[in-house]
Amino acid sequence: MKQLYQLFIVELKEYIREPGALFWSILFPILLALGLGMAFSGGGNQDRTIAVVCPSNCQGLALLPQTDTTVKIGNEKIGYTNFKFKHKDWNEAVLMLKQGKTSLVLMPSDVGELNYHFDPANADAKLSYLQLSDYFGKKPVNEAEIEILKQEGTRYVDFLVPGILAMGIMMSCMWGISYRTVDRRNKKLLRRMVATPMKKSFYVITQIASNILTGALEATLLVVVTHLVFNIKITGSFIALLLMFLAGNIFFSGLAWLVASRTSKTQIANGLINLVVMPMMIMSGIYFSYHNFPDFMIDIIKFLPLTILADNIRSIFIEGAGLGHVLTPFALLSGIGMVLFAIGIRVYKWY
Amino acid sequence: MSDHPLIEVNDVKKHFGATKAVDGVSLQIQKGEFVALLGPNGAGKTTLVEMIEGIQKPDTGSILVKGMNWASQSKEIRKIIGLSLQETHFIDKLRVDETLELFASFYDLSQSRVEASLEMVGLVEKRKTYTKNLSGGQKQKLALGIAFLNQPEILLLDEPTTGLDPTARREVWDILMEMKREYNTAMILTTHYMEEASYLCKRIIMVDHGKILAKGTLNELLARYKNGEMITFEVDRGIEDQVFKKLGNYLSINLQENNTKGEIIVESLVSYLPELLKYIENNKLKLISIECRKMTLDDLFITMTGRHLSD
Numbered sequence: 001m002k003q004l005y006q007l008f009i010v011e012l013k014e015y016i017r018e019p020g021a022l023f024w025s026i027l028f029p030i031l032l033a034l035g036l037g038m039a040f041s042g043g044g045n046q047d048r049t050i051a052v053v054c055p056s057n058c059q060g061l062a063l064l065p066q067t068d069t070t071v072k073i074g075n076e077k078i079g080y081t082n083f084k085f086k087h088k089d090w091n092e093a094v095l096m097l098k099q100g101k102t103s104l105v106l107m108p109s110d111v112g113e114l115n116y117h118f119d120p121a122n123a124d125a126k127l128s129y130l131q132l133s134d135y136f137g138k139k140p141v142n143e144a145e146i147e148i149l150k151q152e153g154t155r156y157v158d159f160l161v162p163g164i165l166a167m168g169i170m171m172s173c174m175w176g177i178s179y180r181t182v183d184r185r186n187k188k189l190l191r192r193m194v195a196t197p198m199k200k201s202f203y204v205i206t207q208i209a210s211n212i213l214t215g216a217l218e219a220t221l222l223v224v225v226t227h228l229v230f231n232i233k234i235t236g237s238f239i240a241l242l243l244m245f246l247a248g249n250i251f252f253s254g255l256a257w258l259v260a261s262r263t264s265k266t267q268i269a270n271g272l273i274n275l276v277v278m279p280m281m282i283m284s285g286i287y288f289s290y291h292n293f294p295d296f297m298i299d300i301i302k303f304l305p306l307t308i309l310a311d312n313i314r315s316i317f318i319e320g321a322g323l324g325h326v327l328t329p330f331a332l333l334s335g336i337g338m339v340l341f342a343i344g345i346r347v348y349k350w351y
Numbered sequence: 352m353s354d355h356p357l358i359e360v361n362d363v364k365k366h367f368g369a370t371k372a373v374d375g376v377s378l379q380i381q382k383g384e385f386v387a388l389l390g391p392n393g394a395g396k397t398t399l400v401e402m403i404e405g406i407q408k409p410d411t412g413s414i415l416v417k418g419m420n421w422a423s424q425s426k427e428i429r430k431i432i433g434l435s436l437q438e439t440h441f442i443d444k445l446r447v448d449e450t451l452e453l454f455a456s457f458y459d460l461s462q463s464r465v466e467a468s469l470e471m472v473g474l475v476e477k478r479k480t481y482t483k484n485l486s487g488g489q490k491q492k493l494a495l496g497i498a499f500l501n502q503p504e505i506l507l508l509d510e511p512t513t514g515l516d517p518t519a520r521r522e523v524w525d526i527l528m529e530m531k532r533e534y535n536t537a538m539i540l541t542t543h544y545m546e547e548a549s550y551l552c553k554r555i556i557m558v559d560h561g562k563i564l565a566k567g568t569l570n571e572l573l574a575r576y577k578n579g580e581m582i583t584f585e586v587d588r589g590i591e592d593q594v595f596k597k598l599g600n601y602l603s604i605n606l607q608e609n610n611t612k613g614e615i616i617v618e619s620l621v622s623y624l625p626e627l628l629k630y631i632e633n634n635k636l637k638l639i640s641i642e643c644r645k646m647t648l649d650d651l652f653i654t655m656t657g658r659h660l661s662d
Contacts (some may be wrong), residue, residue: 006456010445017444192497194434195404197429198457218489351406 004202013209014180025176026257028220037157037230038286045072048128049084051093053107056176063136064106065104073135081131106129108128117187139172153318162317163286165219166170166248166310170280172215173252174273177207178260185349194350203347208253236316240326244316247333254340255305261348280306308333355418357382357505358403361411365398365561373409382504383535385527387548387555389648391660394484396541396562400509403539404434417504428521430458433503433536437493437510443480447493448478451473451500458501464525468496479636484622488519495526506538512547520547527551543660545648548621555648574649580620582627585612587637590630598626603654616646654658 015021058064065071065085074080085106088096096102101194103125105117114136118125184190194200226232234241259272283290283297293301301307312329315321358380361650365373367575373395380386388396405421405428414421416428425436439452458464469475472492477485485493491511498506511527511540512520528551530536542548549569556566565572579602589610593658594602599622606613620643631638652660 002459003456006453010442010449010453014442014444014451151356184442188436188438189442191406192436193454193457195406195429196432196454199424237438318632 003176003199004206007202007206008210011206012213013215015176015210018337025168025172026221029164029218029222032224033157033161033164036160037226037312038043040160041304044275045080045082047082047084048104048124049086049096049102050128050132051088052085053090053093053095053103053105054087054132054350056107064108070160073131081128083132103115104132106132109262110253126340153235155230157226158232158318159314161222161226161230161289161312162314163284165222166219166306166313167281167286168222169242169245169248169309170252172218172227173211173249174256174259174277175213176214176268177253177256178273181209181257181260182264182266182269193351200345200350204257205340207257208249211253212246212249216245219245232317234317235320237322240321240323241313241316243323243330244309244312244326244333247330247337248313251305251309251333251337254337254344255321257348258340258344261344264320264349280304283307284310286310305333305336355415356380357380357384358539359413359415359418359419360403360414360479361413362553363399363402363409363414363420364659365402365407365410371561373402375412376558376561376563377412378556378563380505380537381538382532384554385538385540385552386529387552388539388541388558389543389545389548389555389652390541390558391487391543391652391658394559396558397509398561399558399607400507400539400541404432404507406580407647431503432507433498433501434507435491435498435509435511437513439490439494441493444481444482446479446481447474447485447603450482450493451496452560454497455500457592460500464500464502468499469500471529472496473522477593486519488515488522491515491519491523492526495523499530502534504537506536508538508540510541510543512542512544524543524551537612547661549648557648557652557655564655565651569648572648573646575651579616579618581644581646581650582615582620582624583613583640583642584615584627585639585641586631587611587639591637598630599623617649 042150050167052058052064054064054066058066068084068086070082070084072080072082085094086102090107093102093105093107097105103118103122105116107117109115116129116132119130120126184193193203223232223234255276256273259276260269261271265267283293283301284304285291285301286306290298290301290307302311313327314319315325356379358378359379360376363373363376376395378386381635388399388601390396398407402409403416405425411443417431419428421428426545445453448469449466451468452462455461455465469478472495474489474496476494478490480489482490482493495508495511496506506527508527511594512523515523524547527538527540540547541552553568554566555569555572557564557572565575592606593611595604595615600617600618601623602616604613604615615623615627624643628638628641630636650662652658
């Protein structure tokens with residue numbers, strides 16, 4: 001027991017005494033949630049620059065500004081967009097497109113109609129087109145028909161916070177465990193430790209346990225801060241959330257243990273971790289829904305461990321999911337995590 | 352159990368691919384004995400010690416610690432050995448006493464052992480220092496402190512003073528001698544410092560290319576040269592080979608750079624040196640340097656292997 005206690009305390013001391021690690025594991029996710037949450041929380045004014053190419057026949061178009069001006073379009077409910085019209089020649093306009101300074105070019109056609117040049121795959125350009133074509137007289141926006149969603153759980157930030165929570169679990173397990181392992185193997189400290197009667201199983205247990213404890217601290221702070229700022233709420237079962245948190249930790253600790261089981265080179269470990277972590281960070285619907293990927297990819301993405309974790313945590317937060325909902329994913333993640341651990345321990349290089 | 356030697360190594364071999372790291376080594380160590388494995392880098396010292404420590408497994412041969420073997424009694428063996436690796440680093444942001452407490456918990460030892468270790472290696476004043484802020488010598492002392500926690504019957508130390516300055520080296524030696532005096536600890540120490548081997552250890556085992564070249568006390572080893580003495584000289588013009596024979600008897604000679612430089616091992620310095628000096632004077636040679644000394648283990652090593660211990 002003394003051994004278990006000492007090993008556990010040592011992990012916590014190492015965690016607490018590293019200010020850099022504390023910043024990345026605790027503050028960074030909170031800042032990320034605050035930053036992204038505010039950036040995408042609607043309201044406020046947006047600025048869009050529109051290139052206007054007017055060789056000769058612009059005078060006929062009454063509403064089109066004849067000089068460089070800014071026009072505020074929109075209404076109170078959906079917020080305003082400041083369209084900055086800049087008169088350019090065609091070549092300059094194309095350069096602006098290439099440099100991302102504008103996403104839409106306005107140019108009168110031969111017959112005096114206003115033409116919109118933009119890439120329809122660019123959602124932002126498409127939105128500008130709709131706003132401008134309304135403004136230039138096609139169809140006035142019927143303000144009365146717009147109902148802004150204010151219901152909790154439907155905002156972007158409601159989507160984002162559970163995702164960041166899930167990603168935090170993955171990151172702290174993957175980087176925490178594998179960094180410590182490789183560092184200690186490199187320093188020959190693991191070798192020194194197993195040359196004593198230390199119980200290897202105790203070492204393994206404290207690796208997971210200390211990660212769960214520090215991870216719980218990180219997650220709690222994230223939830224508390226985003227609750228205060230955005231009124232984020234856990235609408236579902238708290239026990240279910242604990243189970244998913246546990247399953248995520250078991251799975252990603254197991255994966256980290258396996259990834260770090262052989263190498264003593266930091267570069268190799270970093271590469272391996274990135275290989276595992278990056279695809280999931282991009283595809284698992286942490287920042288944006290993965291439902292925009294092609295169907296065949298969605299079928300794969302749905303079964304990525306981070307997707308399973310994030311989707312279920314999100315269901316608990318915003319859909320009010322209960323215990324029954326998470327039992328299968330809990331069993332799946334922790335089961336596979338245990339298997340990964342078993343393999344990792346078998347091939348683990350202590351010396 | 353008491354009639355077993357503390358350590359018994361029987362014809363142990365260990366290969367890494369084509370390299371024979373340890374190639375048929377046998378040795379025995381008794382209670383309270385200090386033994387040095389002396390050899391240059393790559394001689395196989397570390398591999399041999401790590402096999403005794405149970406960190407590596409021999410390909411063939413057997414290793415017994417107090418009659419116990421690693422395959423079935425590793426737990427018991429670990430309790431009676433203490434070791435320090437060639438270079439151990441500790442957890443950076445852990446204090447000296449916390450590091451000792453961690454290792455003490457592996458042996459299920461009480462706080463009093465931590466205090467005793469701190470005292471023994473002279474780190475009491477540094478107990479609250481983070482290990483990463485320790486000097487090289489202090490780190491090595493901490494490694495010894497860890498090795499000493501369980502009051503081991505045998506210490507296995509892999510190059511405990513490599514890279515340390517002379518003062519720190521001397522301090523480490525004092526700690527080891529103290530352990531021997533107070534606890535009758537036995538020790539196997541690897542080193543490529545001849546002074547270290549001869550200062551600390553009664554018995555010296557010279558190894559190279561995974562084999563034992565010679566073993567014995569310092570005097571026994573040197574006696575192979577009948578207490579030979581060495582003259583190293585340099586002159587401005589070459590001296591012909593046959594001249595040296597005429598000057599007197601020598602055991603061996605090694606001439607370089609057109610015979611303007613050389614090392615002569617002689618039986619008696621008193622009779623050979625005056626003749627050499629007289630020859631130099633009579634032939635109007637200019638003496639650039641001359642040095643005479645007793646044979647050392649390094650000289651012995653060179654004559655056996657053609658390379659220096661420090662290579």
